Amino acid sequence: MAENPLDRAGGDLEALWLQYKEAVRAGGNPQALYQELVWPALLERWRREPSVYPSPQPFAVSVHTLGTSPEATALAVLGGGAEKVYVLHTAESARFLPRLREDTGKDLYPVEIGKSDVAAIYREVKRLLEKHPDVPVALDLTSGTKAMSAGLAAAGFFFQRFFPKVRVVYVDNEDYDPELRRPRAGTERLVILPNPHEALAEVDALFAKELYGRGEFGKAAGYFGGMVGKTGDQQYLLYKMLAEMYHAWRTLDAQGAVRQGRALLGRLSENAWLQHPLNERRKTLEAQVALLEAVRRFLEARDFGEKAGVYGLAETLLRLSQEVGEGQPVLAALYAYRALELLLQERLALLGRRAEAPGLSPEEEGALREELARILRLSPEKARLGDKLGLLDLLAFLRLKGDPVVGAVPLSELQGLAGVLKARNEALLIHGFRVPTQKEVGQHQGGQDHQNPRGTGSRETPRTPWGSDGPGRPGAPAGGG
Template sequence: MDETREVTDMDGLEARVEEWVALRRSGRFKEALELYKSQIFPLVQKRIKRKTGETLRSKYYGIMLTVGTSPEPLILTLSAVRPQKVFFLYTEKSERFLSDIVSRVDYLAKGEVIYDRGLVEEARVLDIYDKIRNKWEEWGRGCNGPIGVDNTGGKKSMVSAAAVAAYFLGLDLLYVDSEEYLEDIRAPKPGTEYLAVLPNPLLALGDLRSDRALELFNAGLYDSAHAMLEQLYKELAGREAIIPSRKVEIYRLLAEGYRLWDLFKFTEAIVPLDKAAERLAKFDVDIIDLPVFKKNLGVLHILARESSHRNQDGELDFFSLLQDLELSLHFLADIYANALRRADQGKYDDALIRLYRMIELVGQHRLAKVAGGLDSSKLCWSKVPQDSQQKFMELGARLYGSAPSRLPEAVGPIGSHLLLYCLKDALWHEKDFGDLEALSNMVNFRNHLILVHATNRADRKDFNRFRRFALGFLRRLADLYDLVAENLIAEHTFPRLVLR
């Protein structure tokens, strides 16, 4: 009220308001109306303009207004803000007030802002929806700011229809409120008016949509969760809502990061997840299991080292990656954890293909670490002892059903593990030919999946059988380096976000 008093002393509004109140209380309504229109209202216009901050005043690209039989509130709204576009929704009964509104808003009267108008039938709700939607679409093509709707004027049906349309389209709803209401004369005290912006309930209740997004995230649908949170974050920017945009931003960053990670885009995933870590450290929000998240972030930075194994053209030197022990182990654990997520979504074929790749990588990694380093894609047989070469040919004939004519230049998953077996690598310690046959059967099952070469579909039972087989390989490999496979997998298991 101190601000109001200071302005009153400057413009003399207080004395005029006291006179106006006295006239109203004494029943001299005609004189009160004349005083209000000629002396008080022009000062109220200036007052609301001064009260409205410049940020709000210049915020709106366009304002739509429903016109009733009381033009003053609409004039005050247009005095408080200066949009680039104005659109009046009027009826046959309210058309006569349009000229009054335009003449009393300086930038409209001077033609500095061009206005448009649309005739509606106030009882036809669909007509009002249609007019607002069409204008919204028209303005949206060149819009460089938000759009607001003032539904102060008109009958209840018109007011309600305009509000529903505004909320559905994500527009701000404006109205003129007052700090003081004079009960005995049933009117706001002139000079205490201010422009209010009602939060859009569809945005303010963004917590409902954020909950849905979190459910999608927890179901492993990171792409859908991120898309929903990205849209919600844009809508909530600078607006009031039950769930603050700061919290939505953290959700959005987490969804984006884990979405990229789930696609094996490790380097790209670091950016949003590092930002999320900064926000989580700064703000006290209980939305994720922090210890799990920190472990995730740690191994993600290890996985991102794969970029250091690329040349200037971005091509990956996979053999050098396989020789990086720490990176290889985390890469294997990550593929396994990714396969589990696919299985949880019912995508068993996808899951099996990932497990197959993991088994293949185990063999490729061990070859890269033995006999001076063997590259399964271009084998240097001179590094392999003659007895191991001979054994490879003999056992290969038993596995494949026919004797190979010569030593292969490259080997796949079966050949990689067969060679390791022949080299008596520690990975195959205490294993026999039957274990090689089991591996061959698993690989052949994968080769007959619909996503690979044939028409078979995997189910949960097939996945569990393949998973146990793949996990056995990961456990044996981890044991060789004095690590625990389950601990590695846990570091690559994505957390669940906390619902309200």
Template sequence: MGAESLRNRLEEARKTLYERLDRGEDPTPFYNEAVWPLLLALWREDPPVRPRFQPYEVSIHTVGTSPEATILAILGTGAGRVYLLHTEESQRYLERIQRETGREAYPIRVDKSDVTLIYKTVAELLGRHRGARVALDLTSGTKAMTSGLAAAAFFLQRIHPEVQVVYVDNEGYDPRLRRPIPGTEYLVRLPNPHEVLGDVDEHLARSFYREGEFKKASAYFYETAKKTGQEGFRLYGHLAKVYHSWKDLDFPKAKKDLETLLRDLDRDAHLNHPLNARRKDLEAQQKGLSAILALLEKKDLSDKEGVAWLAATLLAGYEGAKGHLPLAALYAYRALELLLQHLAAGMGLDLEAPRPTPEEEEALKATLKALLPTEGEIRIPERFGLLHLLAYLKAKDHPAFRHLDPKRLQGLQGALRARNKALLIHGLEGPKEGDVDQVARLARELLKGLGVEAKAEPIPL
């Protein structure tokens, strides 16, 4: 019997059902004997699915005390593997569900009020069928059961994008029948409210931004703008792009992206955007990036503005890499070296080929001897490393080192010499957290002493 013939017969049976209902008869016997078999046959032949029928590989259903809804959902999903989450009360319907759908199902008993257990069960099943098209049916079951299933479904779609949530809906419900008007039922896919509203994307974007994962943050901000239609999120995406490039030390791209963001913030539509409240900070960072680019182009280490912003960038990198000590060490040591080079250049030292005067050389050797009391003969290298730069500035009585505690200098010399022994430089030793902290602390003090307000940290959102 074809689908059209079944629809016509169902229409006739429905008329008879309502005639009996109007006469005050109990509609249940006729529904069970004449209407339901036709409805079941129609769903077996041509299940009404919106927008169209697409069989799933797996379906997961919560079973309540109205098995008809679950039966229709199983037929509508067309899944080859069916899981039934049932309670002690609804267990008695399992045999009927399998018989009328013609499918063997895998029953899983759950507590009707234990939302957490249902969530964990669904998560486990999705993990078992990773990559398969899975339908999660919310039609039947207790409120706690369907809530647990919905929570798992809509959240875990982030991990299992092939999962879809379905529901047997209807075009009309008759309170006298206490069921949908026969023939108006259809299976529909429910959109994820998190996807539609973009709130999860926004949450993830802000979380990644706070964690310094700017590339991911940018992608999620753009996705939020797309889903919500709110262009303001796109500007946050632009900002995250700026910091991604800055973190990668791609200063030309960071500057270009920041200039684009500032132009967008000038548009009438964005004048009240929250980022405009931080415009002065953004403009300062734009100038800072320009200063870095000028320093890199001219290679003039006496350029205080450029050195300050580049050192601030390296120290921001140190802060962001604290969970990865070898990387944090690279940032900290280079920041200190840059600042020492700047101070030495300001005192006239040729950093490429330092040639101290005899008096300077004697003072430098005396300072090094004080720092390295157990060292034998003190020799001055052709190029100065960290320790020699520090000793040179101390010997020249530079204000930044004039009042530095001798004990601290003793501790620093070990930390500075450790750099050349580091595995990621040209040694075989791992960095020590205490050494790196000492180096970063001195770098911060020297940066502050330059008197340049260089803030390379991302603007908080």
């Protein structure tokens, strides 16, 4: 049995290192002497008790890049302790695979890639993580080309977002010998890097800001809430409340939006938060909460005298219609139709009438039939009226009564809108099987331009948060605000 150099040196790697250094100074070959004097002792120590910082972890899988200096990779394999070991190697470094197997005593799963093929590393890491989705995985970037190490690090950072048990690791040293141009034996350790998604709230802030900017307020609120737990910094709680307010608004939960909005304004009034970035947009937030309160009052009372509530709800529906757009034309049409209907019902309420019980006199009914026939391009006897006023009936009745807003719309536009409304009634989510075209949806949306108080000189209502001129990103929520 071959003698272990560590035994010859009394178990002292430092003594072996000095022997090695003297032998090199005497003209010996540094690489050959290292393999003879130092490496067997260092390897034996790591086989018995690898040095891992901050502490050993039970990795089930490890993935390593292999270059032309396999010693560090061997230490990383031993430090990771995984049962399944995948090695990304180049054609050149493949010759070190047998030695790596011998040094570590592990079965290896080699994967050949180009030395600069970063995309191949991304694909392999993705494949391996999908193959082992629920176990701790170590990604070791110690060895290999710069492209290989950088690619594995980038893949690790990205995929940690979806596979939280992934850790990036590398073999470091606490002392480097400049004369021998090597780490001093015995000072090596496997470093397990913390997951930046868990360690730094600022990383989550980037995701939260991205989601917030896309209008995915519910998901953004989840990230902001997680940041409170990670950092203990309550400023993120205020951003969470803001995102929850907008999420409730966007899902038409006026009561929930008001509750979150009031709570947020209350927090912003506390001494501790007077300097919070959201207070820079306080007036905008106050206007939005006031609008939401008006919408809530309207929905509870169903009173079209709550003009601000009607206008705010109609504009919210229009924004939602524009947002879903081409992706969901049926839903876009429903939002736009209901928004237009609300605005017309508000105009009708000014006449003291309600669409569900208009109370038409025989004279009004006859005149309405004739007006409706003109819009539909029918003879009056073919124009049908129900007990309630539908959207076209509302348009015709308001024209009949000289409403200045509806009266300003040319008859040709109303006739075009009539065709669109007929298509709406045949839509998949109403009574039929059609999917509205984008042009038809656009006509629904455009029909409100004449009804919206913005176009008539009436008092402006604050925009929805995802509108083009809304606050967008109050306080620009990000790490540190």
